[in-house]
Amino acid sequence: MAIARDFSLDAKYRREEGLIFLSGIQALVRLPLDQHRADKRRGLDTATLISGYRGSPLGGLDLTLERNGELLREHNVVFLSGLNEDLGATAIYGSQLANLFPRPKYDGVLGMWYGKGPGVDRTGDIFKHANFAGVGKQGGVLALGGDDPLSKSSTLPTHSEVAFYDALFPVLFPGNIQEILDLGRLGFELSRYSGLWVGFKIVTNVADEVGTAEVAPHRVVVTDPGFLFEGRPWQAQQQPMLMPPFGLETERLIHYGRLEAARAFAAANGINRIAVPTPEAWLGIVAAGKTYYDLREALGELGLDDAALRRYGIRILKLGMLFPMEPGIVREFARGLEELLVIEEKRAFTELFIRDVLYNQSERPRVVGKHDEEGRILVPANGELDADRIAQLVASRLERKLHLDSITARVALLEALRERPAPRTLVRQPYFCSGCPHNRSTVVPEGSIAAAGIGCHGMALYMDRNTYGLTHMGGEGAQWVGMAPFTETPHIFQNLGDGTFFHSGSLAIRQAVAAGTNVTYKILYNSAVAMTGGQDAAGAMPVPELTRALEAEGVKRIVVMTDELDQYPKGTRWARGVEVWHRDRLDEAQRVLREVPGVTVLIYDQRCAAEKRRLRKRGKLPDPAMRVYINEAVCEGCGDCGVKSNCLSVHPVETEFGRKTQIHQSSCNKDYSCLRGDCPSFLTVIPRGTAKKKERRLFTVDRALPEPALKVSRQCSIFMTGIGGTGVVTVNQILGTAALLDGQHVRGLDQTGLSQKGGPVVSHLKISERPEEVSSKVAAGEADGYLGFDILVATSPQSLDHARPDKTIAVVSTSQVPT
Template structure:
């Protein structure tokens, strides 16, 4: 490969993000996907230099790792138009390939507007598979005059965002496409140019393999109009200079001459092109080599990193006789370089991920050589496994493999620093297993309703799309996937052989328009009894919320469905009034429209209808709707939802009903509660369905009377500059949650390094994790000219930046830590997972345990609650990551200047002031640790305040002389019980606690049991009946919290579902009344009724307690639970002094299980009694 290298490149102070596409000469920074866009522009520019005015067509279908290529193309349409580059999205992959196929026969049909037409197809590996037929046809046709095509195949070897792990080479090879494999972003640009020119010369499409680690990478590269020098080989075919032909008569015997030309002409032309342009290159060699290594693409740079980490530099490799061949193209085999490479070698080790593709071709090439070397790869010379053909292949894996195979043979000391690190990491014992942060629905996602809610006992098939996450939300309700477009056809295959008579099938509108409509037609043809649940959300949410290509609007879709033989169609939606403006003539006449609250009833109707039926759930993608609202392109609802923490029981029913990550459990003095995380809330409002009176509807004040955000009370310029790490390669590892800006932070630091003229190599490992799961980002800031892989190796992190504690404490991630060089910056914020939202049994692990774990394997560490700090200073958690970055910088872990980081924040152009201030807050905390102690941090939605004790309450508490821990508990509860009922009620409480306390102090010199009883006896005594809900809804702390969050003049409505109205749900006509099926929003006028109710607490428990008439079963159950608790404690009090003390302590916390209102509460009581029996009967 001949490159024109450049030196002494100086950065323009006017650096712009647009440079990635417009700067013709110099250094730029861009991602792997952006490099594909730049490649199109560079090819056009190169053609212009040659005097060719070419046009380009790009088509294909989105899918990880090339899922956002189309977004980047649309975003740069104006620039692409200037270079005659057209983008037409494919409805699916094979139709997109057919468009490119058509572009290459343009000159055969009509006069062409340009001197030639280029093409780029893109798709993930499953798209390569489904496009095999058109690929073969297109390769037989050949490319047009001055044309050329790249087939960009996105491979996901680690299966992080796919249903199956993938490798595209075998499919591309089967289509007889030459295969280029770039190993970094620079090679995407360089090899991409060669791939186009080879396609133009040979007549074949060029396969272009892009793996996740390249597509998701971000790096600095060199660009220049004359960087690539193309050498056209002197190849003759049939005695004439090579020129491929085009044949559009692809049928019968007409195809045979073309087949011959492909094998003897085009493939040979490709081989000559590879050789002439040195695409495959021997990068390490000496006269005494005996060992050869052949590798390609990303794996080549993993091999280099393994050499580097083992201490095997170029001199070592030459002295020890190791030769390396780097393949820029894996097919066809360049026979000349393989022969030259293999001369005098005893062994060739072929290192590649997945299947043995290169190994197969090299073995075939070398088979007839005299004195041929041993070839090993997937297996060694004894047919024992050597390189796994499954899973991921990393630099750490290769370090172990290379050292094990060659250390003895090369006479290398067995005491190797890198191997010792790997061994130490492998032997670490991380203690208890921790909760994992799995992918989850976005806040307000329509799938929370459309996929999870099913009739009792029913289940649904999954498929391709965000809805597949339903498989991990409700075990057993959703299961199984198909390939994209096969959804539902599998039921037709199993239906004759199972007793089950009906099945539901989830499918998104993007998948339906892609190819899923064919599966529906198959179900109709098979006379299946199945209900398709189509989520019509107007966005392909998994890859960036693009519009579904080839889609139909809703009325057209309903007519289409009926025309295909669908028996019945029901539409469910969150806003039935939206259809009032649509002409009735546009709908199929039998369409039924129902509110999403009735989605289960809708499914029952469809299930009862024989044949193929369809539920279309019409609700916009929440994440996309949020983006549109920010841009002013969609209506922004004024209504917000607030949870009264005092009324909330922490039962999780709102989480079950909504599956919403904004419905977050929090820890309070009174146990687990729930709050709405306002910054992330997408205003879906389904959480209000939770069976609980704690919900308050708020219309925020239009006046500027909310909490005034505090000013930054320090001068950033006087913060001292830190002593920074001094290394050729600074390894920074970032850990956070998908969708919270981790990728943005990585790109900002990368840009800052680029501004300082340093080389950057970054990688964001996101995939499906973008949906609320764990994400990690790697960043290497390089101060030398060596090449590195994009990942931070195990035990090599210099900075370990924990944006999310759960992700940071994941053992797989902690493998990056080293006690010799890792500085950990830990945000101690406790951010719940989706499982924690849905289940009260899922608790956040002990934060101190996770923090200690990270610190144990770190050299240094800094702790800060970044989320709480961000909410205090900025009213949102969105600046939390920048606070961590500031702390990391001040700790010396980021070898850049604060000026370059602040400039990069400014270039990014989003929330510049806030992000810069957040960065400086992080710096301040590290430089002046006591500064934070002077700040009383605000917590959004919190109603907990220090207890305001009356003299009676103080006297009651003092009467039992409690120790400090018990006193604190009693102070928070005694006054509450006086206010709940009366002084006598509080005396009863204190008296019972004192009985336990005296006994425990005497026998155990402890108050653990007493503390538990103080907490949970209060919980059982102060049950939240209507009188107590009224009292708690009138607390001044509630008004204060709402005023600070939404403004003093915010309008408040209480969301209530009175039991007497709820009781009418099954009564015809009456069940149509407001408040029967769903909650009523009762405005501030309702406060007077709360005041009346609060003052009628004296009726509680009497024959005149009229509020108990509709909830008597709950009242009785509460009293029974209280009596059971007190009786059990009393009867077992003597066990304090014997071996059953622990059992008594375990029982004393059981009332924590009892939560919620009405049916929810009664269900938890059953669990309470069951666990009680288990404790004392085991």
């Protein structure tokens, strides 16, 4: 059914019934609004606090929340960006204590914490304390753990369910946008009922998903499980006294009360379900969250729809709650099976709980997962599982009993793709933006060594800059404290982003001061958390105040470098002895500081180039009139300007006189570092007068357009490739919205990774007439449409795997962008 033409982009948040189109991040923004609406229908006046710390795959959550401030206020939602994950969680803990203070404003306060995998790890202590204390009356907490299983934008691959389990959180795992909304609502209700914080595992491919979802006021109906504890109806109780001996009694209450209440709630509300209840099955397959939809995609590609699964004796269990395991449904599912196969990413987790449930059963199936019955590796514990990988391992179990042409053909295709020789092709390597401060700030003097840190400046590790090592966020330099006594190297430079400094890195400087270590911290002050969307750093202070704070910590000497000396007015209150130099004196400043015993600091103050460009476009920052050009007739093509500036806007160009160099004007951010070469071919041009503003042309349809002829079936898949800035994500959003307006259902995925730094972008889109239990990714050889926005990414083997000569229609741009 087509959507009415009064459609608006905020329908994703405001529409209360029907079909909506949104991303995984936008679904997380809508979730507390839906909970508030449900509470209001019950006559409850509740509010919500959201806090945490940004980081992929939840990097855009805080920006999306900030852009919808009016909407949040309408639903009593307060958003406070945490200084770091630990303090954000402590604020959420506080929200659950508000009901215990005099004169509470609301009937209850809900909490939603967010953080990426490493943030989950660092927040374990407050998680445990807050979970022991319980949730407030008519409250409840969801803790969103952002997992990046392929480590696309994280230093390490993560899976947060283990940390949530350690804190004794029930763990829910939504597999798509619809489940973020539905399972998220049940998660708040589960927390409220059990008195426990609830972990909500969000993997990259769910956070980055785009698609349609059904919404309705009574879509989620909550059932009271009627759980009895010690002979009385269960009622969750808070225990804010976290001193001995009260903790021991609370520990007993958690294990035998709250967690059992969570199991009962899951059973009563169908959080886990037998998706294909084949009566006389020999094989049972268990999967959860995103992996469940990858499994269904894999089975479909093997030619096994629901009817075929029943015909061939295969049963499927879909888990929504990973912990605590619901024993009743596991026993029901396992009854009569010969083999139970558990498919999950990373190390065994649900597999262990399933084994534990079935261990004492007199009749139980063989349970396989990470290893088969002979101890051989079956389901990999490394990397990410997708439909193609799952298809191969499921086929290996099925082919012992089934011999189907569809299985043989699919496995043959996947094996051929896996075993083909890898062609020698160029790849898109993420890099500093044009005019990025780090192009210059991460250079060290001859004879010196630098240590990398968390942030986009860490890409210096890919370059020939004598930069080594990496530690976790906030530990920058503390590793050198431990190395220094055992090496003849007298000193290092430690790169430290301003966002990391205000997050937790200031403590590392304090540690280095306390240890008397010889180190120069280079605080790269670019006024934005550039890796996750350009947000302001939480808790940031201006540079002059920062110098005074560093002086108070015991830093021996501080030099401030800047590209705009006049930005600091006369009379600025600096710390004693601070010198402010132009960035051109960077090498000199570093040579001076490395000779000073103890801890010194160089603050490199230059705004992020990408944010500077955005602010100029919005008229919030002056746009310099001067432009740089290269006279190709004079240029000798030596490339020195590219070496000096390290800038992506310095392009090679082929001419009739050989290879020369030019400035790519549309990407140039006017940093002017390329002028350092003092080359006679460079021209600086300042236009006279003011540029005329172009009139915005509006596209109008002045005649009836015929319906296009369909080249594919109504159920189709589109695969798109490009690099950051080529519009791949925008096109995916436009096509998805158009499908919504046509009454179609959509599942898609935007794999952006390090797109903000020129890295590759890949988008998937599936359109169907009804909701389908499929993966958000286009499987190997299944693309009907193939759109290449960048020829290098489009021709990479990983991208071409999705196309098939007899099926795919491709449209590829042949324009060349240097890498």
